Amino acid sequence: MLNDTEADVRTDAAIKIAAMFFIAIMFLAVTTDPIATGTQVNERAPALEGMMYNGSGWSSFNMQDYITSNWTSEDRVSPWLLVDFMDTDCPYCYRATGTVYDDSMYFMKYSNTHPAYPGIAPWDGPVVNFVGSATELDIPDHETSRDEIKAFRDKSGSEMCNQGNSACDARDGGVHRFPYIDDIDQDNMKAWKVSGTPQYYLVQPDGIVAWRSIDSNGETVADAILRLAGGQP
Amino acid sequence: MVDQNIILLGYIVPLAFGAYLLTPASSSVASSMPTLHSKRRRLMAGLNLTLLIGFIVSVHTLWISNKISEGAAVCSTATVFSCDDVLGNTQYNTDPVFGISWGLLGMLAFGLLLFFANSVSKEPDALWARRYMQFGMVLTAGGMGVIALLVSYEVRMEKICQFCTTAHAANIIGLFGFWRAGKMMDAGEWNDKEAKEASKSGGGRS
Numbered sequence: 001m002l003n004d005t006e007a008d009v010r011t012d013a014a015i016k017i018a019a020m021f022f023i024a025i026m027f028l029a030v031t032t033d034p035i036a037t038g039t040q041v042n043e044r045a046p047a048l049e050g051m052m053y054n055g056s057g058w059s060s061f062n063m064q065d066y067i068t069s070n071w072t073s074e075d076r077v078s079p080w081l082l083v084d085f086m087d088t089d090c091p092y093c094y095r096a097t098g099t100v101y102d103d104s105m106y107f108m109k110y111s112n113t114h115p116a117y118p119g120i121a122p123w124d125g126p127v128v129n130f131v132g133s134a135t136e137l138d139i140p141d142h143e144t145s146r147d148e149i150k151a152f153r154d155k156s157g158s159e160m161c162n163q164g165n166s167a168c169d170a171r172d173g174g175v176h177r178f179p180y181i182d183d184i185d186q187d188n189m190k191a192w193k194v195s196g197t198p199q200y201y202l203v204q205p206d207g208i209v210a211w212r213s214i215d216s217n218g219e220t221v222a223d224a225i226l227r228l229a230g231g232q233p
Numbered sequence: 234m235v236d237q238n239i240i241l242l243g244y245i246v247p248l249a250f251g252a253y254l255l256t257p258a259s260s261s262v263a264s265s266m267p268t269l270h271s272k273r274r275r276l277m278a279g280l281n282l283t284l285l286i287g288f289i290v291s292v293h294t295l296w297i298s299n300k301i302s303e304g305a306a307v308c309s310t311a312t313v314f315s316c317d318d319v320l321g322n323t324q325y326n327t328d329p330v331f332g333i334s335w336g337l338l339g340m341l342a343f344g345l346l347l348f349f350a351n352s353v354s355k356e357p358d359a360l361w362a363r364r365y366m367q368f369g370m371v372l373t374a375g376g377m378g379v380i381a382l383l384v385s386y387e388v389r390m391e392k393i394c395q396f397c398t399t400a401h402a403a404n405i406i407g408l409f410g411f412w413r414a415g416k417m418m419d420a421g422e423w424n425d426k427e428a429k430e431a432s433k434s435g436g437g438r439s
Contacts, residue, residue, distance in 0.1 A: 009355035032299035047324040
């Protein structure tokens, strides 16, 4: 090496920088265990925010407010979150409203019974907060509005849902006692990479996706909550 | 866990010293530190130190991002200075093109800048030295756009990530250093030997 007159300091510098980079990456690998952000199961759910209608008016919603960052699986108190991506003009969403109502009433502990599970004991697991994210799919006859979202939730007004074929107040189930986020601009839908509606995501209290309907193999929302959220019905 | 702001101070002090070495006022250290007798040596030492701090702060930022993704709270406060709120915001904590964490991007950028600065420090009279200083200046100038984007995120969130701000400061100081190196080359002040001899004769610039 002493006689190598062609040696270039750039090689020396590059090796030093690469070594420094390697040490930094090793340090990060040893001391942290990062969780990727995404909507696959076991990934950290992306942001979910916007203006929400909760029955009394529009106010801001941020999923972060629902997150218990130091949650552990032994914690049976911190609330879970069920995100319902829907469109007021989507026929499937319109037909699912009765089931969504039954599930939300039972798992939010407003009701001690669940019509789909006769004889079931009152839900003793953690509260599962439901939240609807109402979007407007890029399909003809799917034009929606805040008034329509409000009518869909409250079963009120004269707005038409289900591609304009049915009155919003004629949908199945009672008034949904959970907030609906205005996602007409599809911001949340795109962030969560939702390809169609309805799609449901069960989110753990720490913000990790525990289950999603798109790869549920027929398992219903209620079955998934009963299996994962730790209740003893 | 050690208060993150104390750790941050450990970055700010050497960064401030690095910035000081880049200024003409640094000539006063030449007498106490003979290895920094010339303006060029002080400039390159300051530049290397600044970029090294930028690299380390970027590693720390990525570490905080990873910890937050695990669910930990590292530097969460109710004040405007809360890096947890900034680095934990999944909407803004990755670059909008590749989805890479800003900390990792900072590591890559400062690593490359360190390569330029380190190479030139060792071979200041090489034919490629001027080109490397120009690359460094272009890269740090491009970093200003990224800083503007990140500051706009912080304004939107109404929170400031102090570690990110330190990395931004390292980029700005680095830009100044690369610009000053170019100026010295243009002004014929780049020759270490000449400066030393001039200094010995009592009439030279230090």
